[in-house]
Amino acid sequence: MxxxxxxxxxxxxxxxxxxxxxxxxxxxxxxxxxxxxxxxxxxxxxxxxxxxxxxxxxxxxxxxxxxxxxxxxxxxxxxxxxxEKSADAQRLDALRDELAQRNLAFSFDEGWDASEGAEYGAEQAEDEGAAGYVYCHIQDVDRLIHTGDLFFGFGTMKTDDELSTAEAVGEELVEALRAVGFAPDWDGNPNSRVLCQGLVVEYPLAEDLTDAE
Structure with a gap:
């Protein structure tokens, strides 16, 4: 649905x-x-x-x-x-911290497609000294708004033995998603993205818009 x-x-x-x-x-x-x-x-x-x-x-x-x-x-x-901020939006906030604890950076709503999303993710991982990265690009968020489906891409910086492969990063991502309350679907293929379905992600108006209420 x-x-x-x-x-x-x-x-x-x-x-x-x-x-x-x-x-x-x-x-x-x-x-x-x-x-x-x-x-x-x-x-x-x-x-x-x-x-x-x-x-x-x-x-x-x-x-x-x-x-x-x-x-x-x-x-x-x-x-x-x-x-107010929806429960799934709060879970996405918690996911950033959960991923950081696993030495993974999280780029959200940046870059137009998978290629650009991965670039932003890698740049953020480099800035944070993280061993890998997770990303959701702009089209992913557009799709999320329209359908409730959110895809997560991921990759490794190959700086940590335990996270030196994309597959290892994908496994950490799935665990992190479950830890914050999502139900991820992934076939284990490092070239496949992780999918969460049925999400309702709502953000209240930014402070510079609240005068419209």
Whole structure:
């Protein structure tokens, strides 16, 4: 059974993904489902907002004369649908600490695809001196919002004998996911990602958006 974010029952259901423009309000809704702040949303749109002609050339909806008012409109409905961080979102927070205890870095919602996600994961592992890394890239989080399915990729930095193979990192990841309350599914193949299904990951509005309530 597909598990969707509560914003799908709102006036502004989330767009399909962050890189393909939908209507502005649906795009903003997706950003909020990712847990993004007002600043994050502005950073994503600032080039188009600085050049109305570019906006008209690349988007179908009209140029927003008051961008923040539109953000506030969507955020007000979001605040009615999501009042607190969901249990699965709290488990993801706990997962970061659980992985750190196992000498693994965790990159979440960074990089567009598996290749970029792995790059961010490896960079974070290098910064933290971790023996391996786990990652969920942007498209993974888009899929999570729409379906409740979340894939975890992983890899090794080959600096620790016990975690020198991707398979060993995958086994640690599965144990860590179980430890925080998830039910992971993995076939043991180091080239396959680990899947958790039926997740509902909700983040309350960022502090710079709470004035919309």
């Amino acid at each position: 597909t598990t969707q974010h509560p914003m799908f029952s709102s006036s502004f259901p989330p767009a399909d993904d962050l890189l393909v423009s939908g209507t502005l309000r649906n795009d903003i809704s997706l950003h909020l489902c990712h847990g993004h702040s007002r600043r994050d949303i502005h950073n994503d749109f600032f080039e188009l907002l600085d050049d109305p002609s570019e906006w008209t050339r690349t988007r179908k909806d009209p140029f927003p004369e008051d961008f923040d008012a539109i953000i506030d409109e969507v955020a007000a409905e979001y605040a009615q649908k999501v009042t």
